[in-house]
Amino acid sequence: MEARQEKPYDVIIIGGGPAGMTAGLYASRAKLRTLLIESGLFGGQMTTTELIENFPGFPQGVSGEELSRLMEEQAKRFGMETISDEVTEVSLERDLKRVKTYGGEYLCRALIICTGTEYRRLGVPGEEEFRGRGVSYCATCDGAFFKDSRIVVVGGGDSALTEALFLTKFVKELTIIHRRDALRATKIYQERALNHPKIRFLWNSVVQEIKGDNVVRSVVVKDVKSGEVREVETEGAFLFVGLVPRTQFLKGLVLQDESGYIITDEKCETSVKGIFAAGDCRKKLLRQISTSVGDGATAAFAAEKYLEEG
Numbered sequence: 001m002e003a004r005q006e007k008p009y010d011v012i013i014i015g016g017g018p019a020g021m022t023a024g025l026y027a028s029r030a031k032l033r034t035l036l037i038e039s040g041l042f043g044g045q046m047t048t049t050e051l052i053e054n055f056p057g058f059p060q061g062v063s064g065e066e067l068s069r070l071m072e073e074q075a076k077r078f079g080m081e082t083i084s085d086e087v088t089e090v091s092l093e094r095d096l097k098r099v100k101t102y103g104g105e106y107l108c109r110a111l112i113i114c115t116g117t118e119y120r121r122l123g124v125p126g127e128e129e130f131r132g133r134g135v136s137y138c139a140t141c142d143g144a145f146f147k148d149s150r151i152v153v154v155g156g157g158d159s160a161l162t163e164a165l166f167l168t169k170f171v172k173e174l175t176i177i178h179r180r181d182a183l184r185a186t187k188i189y190q191e192r193a194l195n196h197p198k199i200r201f202l203w204n205s206v207v208q209e210i211k212g213d214n215v216v217r218s219v220v221v222k223d224v225k226s227g228e229v230r231e232v233e234t235e236g237a238f239l240f241v242g243l244v245p246r247t248q249f250l251k252g253l254v255l256q257d258e259s260g261y262i263i264t265d266e267k268c269e270t271s272v273k274g275i276f277a278a279g280d281c282r283k284k285l286l287r288q289i290s291t292s293v294g295d296g297a298t299a300a301f302a303a304e305k306y307l308e309e310g
């Protein structure tokens with residue numbers, strides 16, 4: 001259903017990942033007039049995940065694309081309105097919240113922020129220059145371009161290992177470059193990667209530069225223990241060195257931690273009454289689809305209570 005702004009929405013949700021879609025389902029099913037604003041694809045980071053093994057209800061796993069499609073269909077079933085646009089600013093107007101996008105402005109009584117995270121940049125020379133020409137942050141988007149090639153993956157967390165394991169379908173050889181000698185990733189991914197015949201590891205090593213001509217040709221790697229610097233030939237560099245919350249547009253409106261994650265209470269309510277946060281953009285212990293879904297339900301229920309009381 002397309003957005004129509006005649007009077008303030010009861011609830012506006014920013015972001016259409018698992019948290020946003022669940023918040024939308026709960027809010028619209030509670031008969032609240034709800035608008036969801038999404039700048040990309042419904043499903044968020046799920047859409048670029050090949051196989052999800054840890055979301056209950058799918059014993060054989062489910063593709064990210066399929067789970068996104070199912071959640072979107074369910075979220076829209078109860079009349080939630082949606083627009084495709086990017087939010088640039090949120091401000092307060094008496095007890096209402098004003099949400100500005102590139103294309104318009106919308107008022108609401110309760111706001112739920114579900115903007116998730118994006119991949120952190122490594123911040124080395126060559127990273128921006130070769131983006132899309134060998135530097136990538138998405139294995140499912142770009143993996144097929146690296147058929148039978150030699151590539152490096154940077155990072156030691158769940159993203160680096162799951163994406164590396166996916167990339168082994170295409171590549172001839174893959175080197176995971178990690179700055180320590182122990183991985184941060186979940187044990188099951190560690191076991192799979194450590195035992196994979198196509199994967200080797202470069203431990204205690206950091207990438208200092210990405211070099212090439214038209215495309216990536218090598219990475220300059222420093223051994224942090226010995227100090228030795230050498231060039232490793234590669235046709236691609238997939239960078240998975242963590243995530244940063246997509247909360248810059250809030251410009252400090254609600255309380256955030258030093259990394260920009262939104263601080264909430266157990267109701268998912270932020271430091272501003274009537275503004276809630278759910279999913280990966282919220283400061284919390286575990287960032288998974290299942291915890292985002294829980295957050296989305298909590299935030300929408302708490303928003304409903306806030307509107308009843310207000």
Ligand code: NAP
Nearest residue numbers: 122155156157158159160162179180184240241242243287
């Ligand atoms: P992460 O857990 O923060 O891991 C980032 C990795 O990059 C770490 O190994 C870190 O090294 C390394 N790193 C950070 N900055 C670096 C730098 N400047 N240079 C070199 N290496 C650097 O991030 P993530 O792997 O993207 O995962 C984020 C969240 O999503 C986690 O909660 C994760 O569990 C979740 N996730 C889950 C799944 C799944 O369950 N299937 C899949 C993907 C992501 P150190 O270890 O030394 O800090």
